[in-house]
Amino acid sequence: MTRICIPIVAETIDNFIKDIKKAEILSDLIELRIDYIKDFKIDKLEKLIKNCTKDFIITCRPKNNGGKFEGNEKERISILEKAIDLECPFIDLEIETENKTILNLINKKQKTKIILSYHDFKKTNSLKKLKIKYDEMNSYFPDFLKIVTYANSINDNFNIFSLLNEKSNLISFCMGIRGHISRILTAKYGSYISYVCLEEGKESADGQISAKYIEDVYNFSSINKETKVLGVLGSVAENSKSKFMHNANFKKKKLNFIYIPFKVRKEELKELIKNFKIFEFRGGAVTIPHKEDIMQYFNNIDNTAKIIGATNTFVNDNSIFSGHNTDYYGAEHALKEITKLKDKKILVIGAGGAARSLCYVLNKEKSNFTIINRTYEKAKLLADEFNGSCSKFKELKKEINNNDIIINTTSVGMNPNNNECIIEEKIFPKNKIIMDMVYNPIETVLIKLANKNNCTIITGDRMLAYQAIGQFKLWTGVDPYFDLMQKALLEHLDE
Numbered sequence: 251m252t253r254i255c256i257p258i259v260a261e262t263i264d265n266f267i268k269d270i271k272k273a274e275i276l277s278d279l280i281e282l283r284i285d286y287i288k289d290f291k292i293d294k295l296e297k298l299i300k301n302c303t304k305d306f307i308i309t310c311r312p313k314n315n316g317g318k319f320e321g322n323e324k325e326r327i328s329i330l331e332k333a334i335d336l337e338c339p340f341i342d343l344e345i346e347t348e349n350k351t352i353l354n355l356i357n358k359k360q361k362t363k364i365i366l367s368y369h370d371f372k373k374t375n376s377l378k379k380l381k382i383k384y385d386e387m388n389s390y391f392p393d394f395l396k397i398v399t400y401a402n403s404i405n406d407n408f409n410i411f412s413l414l415n416e417k418s419n420l421i422s423f424c425m426g427i428r429g430h431i432s433r434i435l436t437a438k439y440g441s442y443i444s445y446v447c448l449e450e451g452k453e454s455a456d457g458q459i460s461a462k463y464i465e466d467v468y469n470f471s472s473i474n475k476e477t478k479v480l481g482v483l484g485s486v487a488e489n490s491k492s493k494f495m496h497n498a499n500f501k502k503k504k505l506n507f508i509y510i511p512f513k514v515r516k517e518e519l520k521e522l523i524k525n526f527k528i529f530e531f532r533g534g535a536v537t538i539p540h541k542e543d544i545m546q547y548f549n550n551i552d553n554t555a556k557i558i559g560a561t562n563t564f565v566n567d568n569s570i571f572s573g574h575n576t577d578y579y580g581a582e583h584a585l586k587e588i589t590k591l592k593d594k595k596i597l598v599i600g601a602g603g604a605a606r607s608l609c610y611v612l613n614k615e616k617s618n619f620t621i622i623n624r625t626y627e628k629a630k631l632l633a634d635e636f637n638g639s640c641s642k643f644k645e646l647k648k649e650i651n652n653n654d655i656i657i658n659t660t661s662v663g664m665n666p667n668n669n670e671c672i673i674e675e676k677i678f679p680k681n682k683i684i685m686d687m688v689y690n691p692i693e694t695v696l697i698k699l700a701n702k703n704n705c706t707i708i709t710g711d712r713m714l715a716y717q718a719i720g721q722f723k724l725w726t727g728v729d730p731y732f733d734l735m736q737k738a739l740l741e742h743l744d745e
């Protein structure tokens with residue numbers, strides 16, 4: 251069973267003790283990062299550890315190992331020796347420590363368990379090299395081995411999963427934002443400890459997730475060997491909001507699934523899908539900018555996704571990968587809960603990927619629609635493909651007045667450009683239906699102006715929530731609670 255550990259990183263003894271008390275409520279054990287305490291004196295150690303009511307690790311990391319200890323090596327080792335004398339449950343000892351010192355400490359450890367640690371702050375080595383490192387460290391016979399590396403690519407995490415699969419008494423994960431998945435999946439692959447921070451701003455390493463977040467968002471305590479993994483694959487997947495909707499439903503429905511962000515570059519996609527196959531991950535979602543590129547790696551593409559030319563969902567059934575598109579379903583239901591599509595005149599602003607899913611729906615519903623786009627040629631191509639009309643961007647005012655429903659599919663108004671709006675206030679229409687596909691922020695300038703002008707609004711979160719229903723069903727065979735999806739999404743929209 252993976253134990254949750256919170257490192258304490260306060261700089262004064264008083265704050266350190268306060269954080270110990272807070273951290274113990276949220277964790278199985280804590281790590282006392284003695285190196286963070288300014289001017290720490292060894293005679294303070296006994297008093298300090300009296301504040302611990304659960305298991306704890308004494309760590310005094312030197313600067314050349316990414317720590318903050320200001321004293322010399324002799325002082326550092328004497329703190330660790332003192333921890334052993336005081337029968338502290340664990341000490342963390344860096345493999346870079348002098349050979350003789352490691353042997354000495356291991357010989358005299360008595361009740362204290364030794365975590366022999368290795369950190370690579372720049373990269374993750376190949377599995378072969380990691381195994382050599384493990385064996386080299388294990389020749390000291392420590393109680394536990396800690397191997398922590400830096401993920402430069404999402405695929406680095408899989409070296410760590412393989413290492414955890416093969417070796418015992420191991421604590422292992424990747425640092426950095428691309429290593430997030432390894433911190434979450436420590437429990438699936440049996441890392442003895444998972445390190446999380448007490449709260450944002452109190453991280454002791456790059457990429458650490460807070461104790462509350464990892465539990466609230468990823469249901470960390472229910473992850474185990476059997477947990478089926480789903481991922482959202484995108485260049486900024488960490489910003490995707492769908493994790494809130496899906497994980498809340500897995501919890502409520504008692505389904506042993508987890509949905510996590512895979513921050514992946516285009517050139518890493520092929521290997522990532524191969525890893526999904528090897529590690530038997532269940533599938534996932536695809537977001538910007540991979541919805542089209544990823545299709546070449548799937549065995550089957552469903553008909554709708556083929557026509558739209560993009561997939562936002564994939565499923566791995568016994569190593570057969572199928573690509574699907576549920577974006578259109580999202581657009582269709584977000585519109586239909588407010589309005590009929592027949593006998594209405596619809597203006598689509600933009601002609602990119604988001605517009606394609608929408609135009610597929612409008613064509614399917616035989617709607618009367620016009621596409622207007624900054625680059626006219628793209629509007630023309632899309633209109634020809636999906637039986638719509640098109641118009642030049644300079645005709646925007648006229649088209650707005652001509653149509654009943656106006657839909658923004660461009661990224662204008664999206665965070666961080668929150669103050670932008672595709673329709674200027676001076677030409678803003680009254681009493682129309684206005685839909686914005688931008689959901690971050692939910693109250694875009696377009697939506698604010700629509701409210702001001704007595705229009706009926708459809709905010710971007712509606713489409714996002716509806717497309718997630720289709721995804722959930724494809725992965726699990728079960729319908730999610732839609733109310734819960736909406737609630738989870740709205741709670742986290744501003745993050």
Ligand code: ATR
Binds near residue numbers: 600602603628662
């Ligand atoms: P997505 O997949 O999210 O739809 P995309 O394929 O890059 O993203 O499409 C973005 C759409 O927003 C395009 O229609 C783009 O217009 P161009 O085809 O002229 O590039 C439109 N868009 C983006 N920024 C815009 C802006 N500032 N003003 C008008 N249109 C904009």
